[in-house]
Amino acid sequence: MFVMAYISPLEPTATTRSSIQLWLIFLTKIFVLNHIMGFAMSRPTQTSLINNQHDQIIPDYTTSEAGNPFIEGWYADPDTEIYDSIYWVYPTASYSYEQQTYLDAFSSPDLIKWTKHRNILTTDNVSWAVNAMWAPAPIYRNGKYFLYFGANDIMEDAPEGVVGGIGVAVADKPEGPYVDAIGEPLIGEYHNGAQPIDQDVFIDDVDGQAYIYYGGHSHANVAKLNEDMISIGTFDDGTQFKEITPENYVEGSQMIKRNGIYYFMWSEGVWTGPDYSVSYAMSDTPLGPFKRVAKILEQDDSVARSSGHHGVINIPGTDIWYIVYHRRPLSETDDNHRVLAYDRMYFNEDGTIAPVTMLVKDNFANGEMFNWKTYGGDWFVVDHKLNAAESIGARAFLDTNFADLVFDATISNITGDSGDAGLVFRATDLSTGADEFKGYYAGISPAGVVFLGKADSGTWTSIYEAGIDIFSDVQYRIRITAVGSKISVFVDDLDNAKIVVTDESFTRGATGVGVRYGGATFDSVSVAKP
Structure with missing residues (x-):
């Protein structure tokens, strides 16, 4: 009009x-x-909103809907920034100290598809750094991109002449290349017992003052950064480093601000252990005091272990928040085999942060299947769907270990005159072959049958089957609910189960998808606790 x-x-x-x-x-x-x-x-759809002001898609996800880890490779200690509407993640390369001689970065317009930027900073560009290049913290100011990093894992009792600590590098672009800005550590000594590592840089929107929060060995400090961002400022009382250590602090400082409240966040526990986690405190000032409120992220034995050392993304102009962190896959035993994940972070009405749930989803929108291991057959992602080529038997498993669960997926393009496709759950002994595992399998055949059975090291036992309506080119929505010994199978109608049985053969294990004597396409995979 x-x-x-x-x-x-x-x-x-x-x-x-x-x-x-x-x-x-x-x-x-x-x-x-x-x-x-x-x-x-x-x-808005479940997965995106449109920002009418800028005609941009606002990522409104419950987790990394295209799967965690959201990038390939061993990485840890991520920090984040948003530059020109592009999301950036800067992590540690998660290898032995001697191999941690470089930093990569990753960028994405939508938090789904990520571009890798290799070697944005290396020890070749830092004269005093030898190894253990850790936990980069990015920020932009005065037309320059700054990257703060730890190097050399300096100890408090280090011999004279040993150099290490927190450095600062600068670049003209977010992807670098970054070069050492001052030729020595910005913070190279212990103050108040804090190891100079694991820094986060924060610019307060009240007065434009920049702060650096950092610390390892169970002590945390805050210092002012001068306007040049490459030198330490001085507080009104003449000091440069103020201790702000909250209860249970270990490492991994992070500062965010929401609705005028300053949230100081950190990791506690041992980075290799089951107690590694993320907690936070709240304050009305950027200097605290910071009294521990609660733990918000910890390992889930069904999903991943040793979850911590994080960054935070707030989608501009919204109250949508994500916690970006590292964790160790369940099947990995090497301490350095850590991967990057993100999940939604919600705030309660009183401003406190709700506990974070590590969700398991994969809609294959990134064209990848990073968290899947395959046994038999030929698996590939095409048009944002996971495809299994025709084979006698093939399985693809997520690295999970669920007992009680709600397992959802869509299945289409089931091929093979006598073939079937379906979901596998509570599965163990996966490495012995496509058909040689222990666990349950709920499948659909093109002949109009849904069935539930169990495999036990090559022995197949049918538990129950029922008829379903068959249509050409149909896509089936299949759901498994398993609570204790009660197992239900739903097809399309998620209110009325096609199969309800009681069986106690298998109590927990991996979740996956599979085909027998045919092929199929899978999408919208989701596994959660009831």
Whole structure:
């Protein structure tokens, strides 16, 4: 609808001013009505919202919907930034100290598809750094991109002449190359017992003051950064480093701000152990005091172990928050085999942070299958779907270990005259071959049958089967719920189960998908606790 009005260019009288005001009110109502109607006609999907101001897709996910880890490779200690509407993640290369001589970065326009930027900073660019290049912290100021990093794992009792600590590098682009800005550590000594590692840099929107939060060995400090961002400032009392150590602090400082509240976050526990986790404190000032509120992220024996050392992403202009962190896959025994993941972080009405749930999903929108291990057959992702080529038997498993679960997926394009495709759960002994495992399998055949059976090292036992409606080119929504010994199988109708049985053969194990004597396509995989 278009409304046109002519307003005299002459000095307005009281009457014309009143007319102008009426026209402005009318036009405002029209704009609001059009905005409401437009919003109603294009409601947001589960996975994205449209930012009308900038015509950008706002990532509104429950987790990394395309799967965690969201990038390939061994990485840890991620920190994040948003530069020109592009999301950036800067992690540690998770190998032995001697191999940690470089830093990579990853960028994405949508938190789904990521581009790898190799060797943005290496020890070749830092004269005093030898190894153990850790936990980069990015920030932008004064037309430059700064990257703060730890190097050399310096100890408090280090011999004279041994150099290490927190350095600062600078670049003209987010992807670098970065070069050492000052030729020596920015913070190269212990202050208040804090090892100079695991820094986060924060610029307060109140006065533009930049702060660096850091610390290992169970002590945390805060210091001011001068305007140049490459030198340490001084507090009003003449000191440069203030201790802010909260209860249970170990390492991994992180500062965020929401609704005027400062949230100091950190990792506690041992980085190799089951107690590694993330906790936080709240304060009205950037200097604290910081009293521990709660733990919000910890390992889940069904999903991953040793979850911690994180960064945070707040989608601009929204209250959508993500925690980006590292964790160790369940099947990995090497301490350095850590991967990057992110999950949604929610705030309660009182401003506290709700515990984070590590969700398991994969819609293959990134065209990858990073967290899957295959046994038999030929597996590949095409058009955001996982495909199993025709074979006698093939399985693809997530690195999970669920007992009670709700397991969802869609299955389509089932091929083979006598073939079937379905979901595998509570599975163990996976490495012995495609058909040689222990666990349950719920499948669908093109002949119009849904069935539940169990495999026990090559021995197949049918438990129950039922009929389903068959359509050409159909996509089936299949759900498994398993709580204790009760197992239910749903197909399309998620209110009424096709199969309900009691069986106690297997209590927990991996989840996956599979085919027998045919092929199929899988999508929208989700595994959760009931």
